[in-house]
Amino acid sequence: AQSVTQLDSHVSVSEGTPVLLRCNYSSSYSPSLFWYVQHPNKGLQLLLKYTSAATLVKGINGFEAEFKKSETSFHLTKPSAHMSDAAEYFCVVSPNSGNTPLVFGKGTRLSVIA
Amino acid sequence: NAGVTQTPKFRILKIGQSMTLQCTQDMNHNYMYWYRQDPGMGLKLIYYSVGAGITDKGEVPNGYNVSRSTTEDFPLRLELAAPSQTSVYFCASSFETGTTRQPQHFGDGTRLSIL
Numbered sequence: 159a160q161s162v163t164q165l166d167s168h169v170s171v172s173e174g175t176p177v178l179l180r181c182n183y184s185s186s187y188s189p190s191l192f193w194y195v196q197h198p199n200k201g202l203q204l205l206l207k208y209t210s211a212a213t214l215v216k217g218i219n220g221f222e223a224e225f226k227k228s229e230t231s232f233h234l235t236k237p238s239a240h241m242s243d244a245a246e247y248f249c250v251v252s253p254n255s256g257n258t259p260l261v262f263g264k265g266t267r268l269s270v271i272a
Numbered sequence: 273n274a275g276v277t278q279t280p281k282f283r284i285l286k287i288g289q290s291m292t293l294q295c296t297q298d299m300n301h302n303y304m305y306w307y308r309q310d311p312g313m314g315l316k317l318i319y320y321s322v323g324a325g326i327t328d329k330g331e332v333p334n335g336y337n338v339s340r341s342t343t344e345d346f347p348l349r350l351e352l353a354a355p356s357q358t359s360v361y362f363c364a365s366s367f368e369t370g371t372t373r374q375p376q377h378f379g380d381g382t383r384l385s386i387l
Contacts, residue, residue, distance in 0.1 A: 167312070190372055190373040192375060194378075199380070199381075200380055200381075201276070201362055201364075201378030201379050201380045201381055202315075202362070202364075202376075202378045203378070204375040204376075204377075207375055209372040209373070210372070248314060248315070252373045253373075259305075259317045259320060259330055259331070260317070260373070260376070262314040262315040262316075263314055264312060264313060264314040265312070265314055
């Protein structure tokens with residue numbers, strides 16, 4: 159069975175400072191992992207994905223995430239926050255076999271303070 | 273490039289009414305999905321489809337029905353609306369080839385209130 163835990167429901171950072179959004183996962187199989195962003199009144203947009211290639215994954219808008227199998231983590235980082243980064247972020251896990259649906263974390267709301 | 277289009281964007285229903293949420297995609301994706309999003313709960317899968325004529329239940333299917341007669345369209349039907357179905361509904365699609373899971377593309381959602 160798969161599960162995903164986003165360790166913080168809300169993170170607040172100042173503009174220009176680093177962003178760290180934490181995600182731990184559990185999967186019986188070699189997983190695919192994704193981060194999505196959701197701006198207010200919008201659907202989810204893919205930031206980046208891990209599918210068993212390089213463990214450091216680069217995404218859009220300067221975000222990146224590192225897959226650490228030993229820690230079962232897939233934390234999302236960005237060196238310098240922008241006001242436009244304020245949104246809800248979702249970590250998602252799926253095994254690479256079968257039709258097992260994706261499992262979404264409950265989300266982390268990122269606030270960016272000017 | 274429209275992607276995934278959902279209609280309507282907003283709707284208010286009375287208890288016991290029925291309605292259909294429409295979803296269409298123009299990317300020739302084989303898989304389509306319906307989710308509901310409640311505050312602080314992430315997304316829960318209602319139904320999904322791996323191709324035209326094939327549908328399957330997700331985590332929270334009760335009170336909903338779906339059909340998939342074409343590759344492009346995947347409507348979600350609420351037969352007897354209940355207050356517990358007040359939520360934001362998202363349709364998504366992806367192109368799966370059976371090796372590694374692919375990202376899903378989402379519509380902008382339908383905000384449904386049942387009073």
